[in-house]
Amino acid sequence: VTESPIADVGGFARLDVDRLARTGDPEVVLADGKTPEQTAAVLRRLSSSHPERAVLATRCDEATRALCRDALDGAAVDDVGRTVTVGTLPEPAGLVVVVAAGTSDLPVAAEAMTTVGVFGARAELVADVGVAGLHRLLAERDHIAAADAVIVVAGMDGALPGVVAGLVGVPLIAVPTSVGYGASFGGIAALLTMLNACAPGVSVVNIDNGFGAAVSAARIARRAAKPL
Amino acid sequence: VTESPIADVGGFARLDVDRLARTGDPEVVLADGKTPEQTAAVLRRLSSSHPERAVLATRCDEATRALCRDALDGAAVDDVGRTVTVGTLPEPAGLVVVVAAGTSDLPVAAEAMTTVGVFGARAELVADVGVAGLHRLLAERDHIAAADAVIVVAGMDGALPGVVAGLVGVPLIAVPTSVGYGASFGGIAALLTMLNACAPGVSVVNIDNGFGAAVSAARIARRAAKPL
Amino acid sequence: VTESPIADVGGFARLDVDRLARTGDPEVVLADGKTPEQTAAVLRRLSSSHPERAVLATRCDEATRALCRDALDGAAVDDVGRTVTVGTLPEPAGLVVVVAAGTSDLPVAAEAMTTVGVFGARAELVADVGVAGLHRLLAERDHIAAADAVIVVAGMDGALPGVVAGLVGVPLIAVPTSVGYGASFGGIAALLTMLNACAPGVSVVNIDNGFGAAVSAARIARRAAKPL
Amino acid sequence: VTESPIADVGGFARLDVDRLARTGDPEVVLADGKTPEQTAAVLRRLSSSHPERAVLATRCDEATRALCRDALDGAAVDDVGRTVTVGTLPEPAGLVVVVAAGTSDLPVAAEAMTTVGVFGARAELVADVGVAGLHRLLAERDHIAAADAVIVVAGMDGALPGVVAGLVGVPLIAVPTSVGYGASFGGIAALLTMLNACAPGVSVVNIDNGFGAAVSAARIARRAAKPL
Amino acid sequence: VTESPIADVGGFARLDVDRLARTGDPEVVLADGKTPEQTAAVLRRLSSSHPERAVLATRCDEATRALCRDALDGAAVDDVGRTVTVGTLPEPAGLVVVVAAGTSDLPVAAEAMTTVGVFGARAELVADVGVAGLHRLLAERDHIAAADAVIVVAGMDGALPGVVAGLVGVPLIAVPTSVGYGASFGGIAALLTMLNACAPGVSVVNIDNGFGAAVSAARIARRAAKPL
Amino acid sequence: VTESPIADVGGFARLDVDRLARTGDPEVVLADGKTPEQTAAVLRRLSSSHPERAVLATRCDEATRALCRDALDGAAVDDVGRTVTVGTLPEPAGLVVVVAAGTSDLPVAAEAMTTVGVFGARAELVADVGVAGLHRLLAERDHIAAADAVIVVAGMDGALPGVVAGLVGVPLIAVPTSVGYGASFGGIAALLTMLNACAPGVSVVNIDNGFGAAVSAARIARRAAKPL
Amino acid sequence: VTESPIADVGGFARLDVDRLARTGDPEVVLADGKTPEQTAAVLRRLSSSHPERAVLATRCDEATRALCRDALDGAAVDDVGRTVTVGTLPEPAGLVVVVAAGTSDLPVAAEAMTTVGVFGARAELVADVGVAGLHRLLAERDHIAAADAVIVVAGMDGALPGVVAGLVGVPLIAVPTSVGYGASFGGIAALLTMLNACAPGVSVVNIDNGFGAAVSAARIARRAAKPL
């Protein structure tokens, strides 16, 4: 019985240790498609490369979170947002408000909020303000308008980001979620709604990609707080 | 040179003269896919079958409208909604409010308004109240709430019907339009948004099908005005 | 180990206690994406806000239904339609006939029937009348024609609503179901068929959305029975 | 200036002169994508290869039909079905009934009827019997039941073949047409409806492919009339 | 705790006992979406309605097959094709050859073969003759040419039916299967290939629908063997 | 002959004159779906409402541009980007670099550049730096890194934004264009590529929506230049 | 009236003059999306950069071909394949056989053949050998087997490449074409067929991309003829 040709390779991953220098933020681990051991190993190596900056893994399944809780000193594990953070968060600069349409959108919002912190901004949550009851959103209008960047998370019809963009002029990142059934097609309906938003100033990330939205939003907020 | 086998057939259409008895409303002509002469001929025959009820043709191109204007006595031609109506409208019973998101949605709204009249209800228009400027819609809330049925016409993100359905409990038919570009996919984005509306009480018809929405809405309004 | 940022939030949901005033019907709980405990808690709070009106949860999985059966006094649980109802149903006004094409469409029909009752109308079922044996449907024609609104539930080819709409002039809401295989694409085929129905007067809701169809139908029936 | 490398090739087409021997029917010319001159040339060569059997070109645009009318002796040109036939039709064996849902489906029905004749069976048309007015179809039930094979042509919701298949046990080929708008997606809706027909015994060909349906139906009818 | 409104209905299904008279063949049970008990009950009732004709259930899962094996006297259960047959098969008239491209296509072929028998024709199998090794197919050419109808079952690229249709003139029904991965999209690739087959005379049924192909093929073969 | 019901409406549009107060920027005219006269009239009214801020119309066809050139004093017309601007541009704050992959992407880049100016930031172009020749992009790396926000416009494979996001940490908005053929599906391929970009920090707007990207980018840049 | 911001840019394109050094072949001009003048200008500049190697433009419309014929000395224009070549072709090394399924596929085959020559190999054509008449293909089997690389061009069902790959072991590039109608979806059906080919050794390029297939094939053939 022979071994996999991959097993001959010295390592399964090449760390992009230069990324902090190029982009101002260290590499993040996408745990999906990695074994718990691989994720923990990469986190440990990234953390030792950047002892001064917290490092992050996203989309961690239950086994990965359990292993990291046990094996990584000081790991902050979020079971809702499925993230693992290791190290000290940077001092936050700028405010990102994360708006979630419904209760089912909270896991994606949680991933976004943790990521905002790791990327150096402050995150505040406005939850359950879907367009079916507009008064809930209108009551939060000034809260949202005070942000440096806003992330709007919504599934089903995905209508919330366009409505928010009509109320405030804050840079806005929309995150469609896979919440819904039937013709929501796992988030495609919400994605298309957001891409076609009537109000200008909406840009969109992949379905359930709270992480990606947070990277953009944190960078915007940081610059707004302390321009380069 | 032989003739088409179709040409041997005595006629190209079988009128459903029984439909008025079965459903309470006469047959309507879909002009798309018919020659101007065919449309005019069918209108004339339907009109003579139902001299007491106006008859309608929808999706009439310019040539069909021109021919009907010339050839059919008393034809009412709407160049925006692309309809031709022949005969006396029934006394309206019940009110249908037609809400259009933007200027480009007006042709579909016009088709709906004419059809509402032919099917025996009264139609009123609320135009250009898209969700990018919510105050325009909120100002019309009571107007819409007073209707027996409401039709909401919107393209691009198609978010308007869900927002309206959160404001009023009136039976609501949503019409996605093909207005938009790129990932609006000719109205698919708006259609999906409407099918996934968070607020309950939204039902949907085919893209650009102002006619179909109006048939449903007029029937609802008539019953609400004078229950059977 | 830190906690989820979401856990800091006082609550996971904002009840739309104003919805009854705006739309005439209280909020309904979509159990999908909520834990059994969350669903039961929201039901309890909604019920205490509206002690005079029954409240409803839909798409309740087995665990949610079991918890509600145990924990909520007077909860009516439907294992076929996967609904939980708490409180006294309103006196029904108007008749909604629910037509189901096949045996596999009954769960969606059951969700619709329960919802019709919660939203204040009376529901009657006509089951297993698919178009492959038209005589079964024709025998029920007068039953359907006597309704104030009709819901037609069908999977596979989704042809039934268009055929019913050719037989009666009652306002009709079509519900495509995910019943089928292969090129039914989880209900897309039936959805498209219904959107393209040749007979006018068909409006459509999301795949498997018996709830949404029932909200529309009950509102139509109530108005027809006792006009505002 | 050099010439196209294709121009060096002796000819643009290889006739499949052996097809009559293998399958019992000669090759047919798909004029789409060929110049009028190419179509006429291939028809002439096929005709001289099979002087005893009529040869056929389908999907002939106006220029091709005009050229064939002028240049080919005894060419039978059908402007509705867009076909050109050259030579004597075989003695028909067996009956194919072609059922068309609406007026706009007649061009596809015409292509089918001509092809049935070229492939050796007799064709009869039943037109404008869409499911919106079932009585029109029920009146033709015995006519259809007497056929050896039936072709059902329908656009929009494509519901007709499934209904016919519930009424008769005759082998049935369904042809979706591109008639419709919006979510008919150029015939996809009708195609999916037919593939998902509840009544068994429906097989389907490509959108607008009256020719293909006719080849199958004629072969079925011929065998039923005079078994091999 | 209340009961489902469906449970109040006397029965979950209306048998189409008239179908044999209308179409020449009794109703068949689609077990998918039914409980084992429902399937067995319907089979028993159909069998007592048609004691002289075998009745069939398709898409029976393991529990349904086990129950039928135990509870239905003389039930013939096929674990490959997932069918249950009850009663005596009719005397076969006409030959249907079932051609399967690969080993993975055999379950669909088995469903087709059993159905052909129940619908009154004889079935023979030609297996594992995919187009990657044409000589295997060419060796069976005369076998296939001798059939009254041919069913071709193929997944992945779905190329086999078009190749067979170029070799013989027998009426041909193509069945795409969900065999494949990646861009086969659960059988869509094979379905599209078959709808676009270059050789005329190919009609197509739904993905994995061996049953539907067999109904068509058996009807064709019966008529060819003993014309009405 | 009657008139369109729409013609009875006092106006075809409701200006959102409050938008500047809510969002910091005035309404923009989407000329698509409007007549040249409608576009010119709305521009004129917007301009008189906001004499101190330039107003913009996008997606102006040739006739609209010609009319605006003639009829609107001081109109700036861009035939490449198909925009019309009326009024004095605001003093720019912050830098937006617009990166275009190929020559065919320039019209979308031009629309973005004009919009950036109208929304109060400065725009610089980096053209023809597609990933097929990386050295062209690498030579511009520092130029891009110096921006406050970057817009990356690309059709075909849409790979450029992900590569840029790996090189710099500037907030990045990606615009897929409809440039390409075959399986580019009018920009869908590029859109999907961008949504799935491996490098974090990419958010995406609708296909060909240079305008929307510019609104987001200008708002980001303005805040970075002079924090609120 | 202002000018387009793009017009301020010194040039519309950056030539990748380094590509010959990196990849062994010079840059090629995709004329789609360029004006005739832009295409001619780029060809002239590329030609002067690589006087020893012929340069190529593809997808040239009629106006571009006319201008190049007039304005570029020694331009070889192919009206079938829509290419323009300037300069001396390299001495061919290795043989590429281009197999085209039908007459309508010849323009794509022509583009491939010209490109093969520009990229340094010899091209031979085998035309009109679709799978509907296998004997035509089998007669060319040895011709194809003698090639160093083979390109197979097919539309409609796209079945030909898989059949060829079962007959010979030559490296094979498949090109789906947009030839077909209805469910061919502009070449998607053929593309999917080729991606799912049962016979191994088939790789695929974009729809109608004869150019891309030729680049791959010529590189394979050159290496086979004179290994590096």
Add this chain to the structure above:
Amino acid sequence: VTESPIADVGGFARLDVDRLARTGDPEVVLADGKTPEQTAAVLRRLSSSHPERAVLATRCDEATRALCRDALDGAAVDDVGRTVTVGTLPEPAGLVVVVAAGTSDLPVAAEAMTTVGVFGARAELVADVGVAGLHRLLAERDHIAAADAVIVVAGMDGALPGVVAGLVGVPLIAVPTSVGYGASFGGIAALLTMLNACAPGVSVVNIDNGFGAAVSAARIARRAAKPL
């Protein structure tokens, strides 16, 4: 109880023992859709037909790999690439470099590497060089340029093959993987990116089809190393 009609067939598979003669390589077993016993039996028979050439099974699930490990002498089992190889590998001729974008793409890369060996070439791996950190790829440029053929494996945005094709002129086969989430649609996004790659010389295989890419690449490499 009867048996499946398939069980009457002497065997479930026809080996294509002639394939080695026709194409230079023996048949390979696709284990997907076969039982472990079927896969082992076919491997054993193929191995005895070709004792001098190793035979291969791909897509072997855990049960199949376990059975083969136990039951087949000298079986080489790769748990990462899910392959089983039996027999002596041919002496390798030519070099294939397999480039994998990320860690999650390694199983597909492993399948490719094993297959390259079975088909007679040498394989080397370059792992984790995604475009988010270009310097990792640039460092391997000369390694890749030295290959006779290159396979590039990537999921998510699928951008890597186009970038590699801009750096080297080696024949390149791209393999999209199903790695990703949301709008990656199981590999469709990566597939489309690769089909639309801006750099010429990229051909593509089915999603996750490392095997198919390797067959093409090995044949190219063998010919480059020792031309026929």
